[in-house]
Amino acid sequence: MTYWLMKSEPGCYSIAQLKKDRRTCWDGVRNYQARNFMREMQVGDGVLFYHSNCSVPGVVGLAKVVKRAYPDHTAFDAKDPHFDPKSDPANPRWDMVDIGYVESFAGTISLPDLRAQAALSDMLILRKGNRLSVTPISDDEWQCVVLMAREMAA
């Protein structure tokens, strides 16, 4: 069992939407490193749900992997914004996983909040210039963020 952080623009797909849907397929990832991380995911892995490109970027809740990596069919659809003509259906280039809703935090654990924690200093998301939408999270980092969420709720 491992842990991950997955970014989404709330205007595109928010934690509130996941709560409503209960589960969703994480389509549209078009970056090899992020794809490779998704291929490592196992059912049951924990996911920190992160809102990017919004007024208060940060971790807003928890999700979990409910289906292992499988071909992202949106790459074959010429009308899809993530269409990739180079992805051959016989040999798909891009994968996605399915994630399920776990919980929404009482508020957003913002970037300054995250940066204030010494235990999180190695988090990839906090590194300058890192744009990866899917990143691994260590056990300690996971525990730290969950604790921050509990303290915020208290």
Added chain:
DNA sequence: GCCAACGTTGGC
């Protein structure tokens, strides 16, 4: 295989 140009991401 190098690298300049370009497009995208995402915090601010």
Added chain:
DNA sequence: GCCAACGTTGGC
């Protein structure tokens, strides 16, 4: 809206 950082593309 700005712009730094990064990944990808394509000419050579």
